[in-house]
Amino acid sequence: xxxxxxxxxxxxxxxxxxxxxxxxxxxxxxxxxxxxxxxxxxxxxxxxxxxxxxxxxxxxxxxxxxxxxxxxxxxxxxxxxxxxxxxxxxxxxxxxxxxxxxxxxxxxxxxxxxxxxxxxxxxxxxxxxxxxxxxxxxxxxxxxxxxxxxxxxxxxxxxxxxxxxxxxxxxxxxxxxxxxxxxxxxxxxxxxxxxxxxxxxxxxxxxxxxxxxxxxxxxxxxxxxxxxxxxxxxxxxxx
Ligand code: UDP
Numbered sequence: 140x141x142x143x144x145x146x147x148x149x150x151x152x153x154x155x156x157x158x159x160x161x162x163x164x165x166x167x168x169x170x171x172x173x174x175x176x177x178x179x180x181x182x183x184x185x186x187x188x189x190x191x192x193x194x195x196x197x198x199x200x201x202x203x204x205x206x207x208x209x210x211x212x213x214x215x216x217x218x219x220x221x222x223x224x225x226x227x228x229x230x231x232x233x234x235x236x237x238x239x240x241x242x243x244x245x246x247x248x249x250x251x252x253x254x255x256x257x258x259x260x261x262x263x264x265x266x267x268x269x270x271x272x273x274x275x276x277x278x279x280x281x282x283x284x285x286x287x288x289x290x291x292x293x294x295x296x297x298x299x300x301x302x303x304x305x306x307x308x309x310x311x312x313x314x315x316x317x318x319x320x321x322x323x324x325x326x327x328x329x330x331x332x333x334x335x336x337x338x339x340x341x342x343x344x345x346x347x348x349x350x351x352x353x354x355x356x357x358x359x360x361x362x363x364x365x366x367x368x369x370x371x372x373x374x375x376x377x378x
Contacts, residue, residue, distance in 0.1 A: 147187060149189070157192075158174070179237050188263075191271050192225055271286075306372075312336075330377055353376070355376075
């Protein structure tokens with residue numbers, strides 16, 4: 140039986156690290172293929188899907204600048220890393236028959252499309268998965284902010300934050316504290332004041348100011364994303 144979902148258009152945000160499997164670095168094609176299957180199973184429900192993938196599996200601006208690199212240059216390298224991840228996801232999705240577009244905040248016309256809002260909306264209406272790459276195109280931001288920005292621009296109903304090794308937001312790190320408690324629901328302001336690790340503060344504020352709910356869930360469980368969209372499984376809603 141096909142699960143029912145009330146969602147028509149969503150943003151899926153995953154970190155770059157979600158694509159590296161157990162390797163500790165870079166891209167692990169079987170892991171990328173597994174996530175592509177998760178996306179396909181939601182696409183099969185007729186849901187319009189936007190994606191933002193981080194770049195931390197390849198390069199992070201902050202770690203580059205900590206090693207003496209100029210910060211904005213390091214951030215551009217991080218943005219380029221997200222383009223590589225987006226292309227890997229595009230390839231895996233098209234392999235399973237899902238049409239996609241990679242849409243970059245920084246022009247690189249031979250590789251992918253530039254970001255033009257109306258054009259991206261049209262792709263979604265045609266049921267193409269839009270993978271937004273190169274973050275916001277600006278240094279000093281993160282892909283969490285990019286996901287929130289694009290989700291607002293595309294009028295997504297929610298951002299689904301797919302996490303590895305954790306199935307929601309906890310009051311303390313569940314990997315360290317066995318008595319950590321998962322929130323079913325938590326406010327944006329509590330996330331900010333308690334410094335709960337969901338997204339960085341500017342992204343949370345941008346979601347809050349536009350009433351864009353965040354659904355934090357575990358990406359490890361096969362079928363998890365599809366289940367969450369149909370209201371099954373465990374997750375935390377930030378609203
Ligand atoms: N980045 C940036 N501006 C953006 C998005 C990303 O400068 O709008 C850079 C930043 O250096 C960041 C890197 O790209 O460290 C990778 O993105 P992020 O750390 O968000 O990836 P994730 O942690 O989700 O894998």
